[in-house]
Structures are given as C-alpha cells and as structure tokens.
Amino acid sequence: MVTTECSPIEAYEQMVQALRNLIAAGAVVDTVPTAFLADLDQIITETEVAVKAGVLPFAVANRPPKEHTQGLARWLWNRGFGSKQLAGYDSDHRTRLIVGAGLVDAPGLWGAAVSLISKVEAKVSANPGLPAAARHNLDERDQWLTSSDRQSQAADPFKNNTRADANRGAKAKVLARWLWDRSIDADTLLGFTPKYRREIARAAGVNPPSTLDTWEMALRMISKMEARALANPADSVTTRHHLDEHLQWIIDPHVEVAA
Secondary structure: OOOOOOOHHHHHHHHHHHHHHHHHHOOOOOOOOHHHHHHHHHHHHHHHHHHHOOOOHHHOOOOOOHHHHHHHHHHHHHOOOOHHHHHOOOHHHHHHHHHHOOOOOOOOHHHHHHHHHHHHHHHHHHOOOOHHHOOOOHHHHHHHOOHHHHHOOOOOOOOOOHHHHHHHHHHHHHHHHHHHHOOOOHHHHHHOOHHHHHHHHHHHOOOOOOOOHHHHHHHHHHHHHHHHHHHOOOOHHHOOOOHHHHHHHOOOOOOOOOO
16 A cells, blocks of 8 residues: 655655566456556556656546547547548648547547457458448548548549568558557557657657558557467567667657647
C-alpha cells in the first residue's frame, strides 16, 4: 500500500513495479484476457517513460473519454468510412468530421476512433452477420467526402507484385522495430497526420510508404511482438531500446491542439 508520505512520482514507481512483478510472475495471465494485459502493459510502459521524465503519466497519455471515441467511431462507421481512408485524411478534414459528429477535437480522439473502426472491420470480416456491421447513414456519405475521395481512380492491376510485396514487408519490419522501441502504439500512429508519418519513416531510415498498407503491416508485427512479450517478459527480442525518445515522437507537431 502506498503511504501519504510518498511523492506522486514515487507512488507511480511503486505501482508500476508491483504490476510488472505480477505480469512477470504470470499471476494474472490465467484469469485476465490477453487483450487487457496488452493494454495494461502499454499503460505501464507509458508510465515508466513519464516517470523517467519527471512528470505524471496522465500528462502523456491524455486519452479521450471512451464515450467520445465510441461515438465518433460509430458516426464514421454509419457513413461508410473505413480505417484506411480515415487515417489518410489531413487535420482539417478530420476536424470537419469530428465537428460533424457533434464532438470537439481533442488529443488522441481521432486515432482512438480509427483504431476502434479497424477492430470492428476485423470482427465484421470474420462474422458479417454481426449487428455492429450495420451502417445506418450511408445516404449521408457523399457530403462528407473529400475531393480526392471523389476523384480516386480504379486500382492499378499491376500495382502489386512479388517484388513490391517483399519490399513492403522489409520496410514494415524496419518501421515496426522503430515504433516498438519508442513505444508508439496503433492508436497513436493512426492518429498522426500523413505528414508526420512520413517524417517518422524518414527517421526510421526508410522511404515514406505511399499507402497505409505498409503501416498496417508494421502494426500487425507490433501486435505479434506484444503477444510475445506477454508470453515471455524476459525475451530479449521484445526489449524496447529507445524508450528515452518516446516523448520526443509521441506528439504530432502538425496537429493543432484545441485551447
């Protein structure tokens, strides 16, 4: 139990260590869902990074209210938007859609909503009969599209080939390692503007991907790494080598924060 004599930072240090010990000992693995453990491990990592910087973790992980995330995701889903399309929008159009949904833009809201839609897409793909698959406002879709959406051309049948797939996989592996080392999760990455994702790719030493396919491949690799870390916390492969750079990259400088 944390006493009142502890400073807030010391209290968080004790909390994080206690949770780490529980996970490492496997004391909760059999009774807690794996997805929850992955989320918990992410929170712990963010806390550790924040504590090292001398600040409280919730100043870093400024998560939007759950009802706002769910409300925006449902609004976008009902109007036929998909996660790939949404992740490619610039900040101006994102704000337009958020306001259209009756919400106020806030840090992390867009990325969390897009990530939630991505999860719904996966569930619907596996089970098309789910009630969540229904889209109730498709008649409103056109009024919310960008000019680029309307002018998009049919996919080039020669776009994908074996060499391109191999190059995409190699690039995704580099990006996944870079993101993992700095503890940048899917919600955060999908919330970044395309411009900032291009800057991250260059920082990772690869040419910026032209589509979201490579980024999504990288996120799938990160998901596998999370599962591996949970199964064996002592696995050296899952060590994050650049956590000291987390705060440097976690904020997209191209997103205006509402006052």
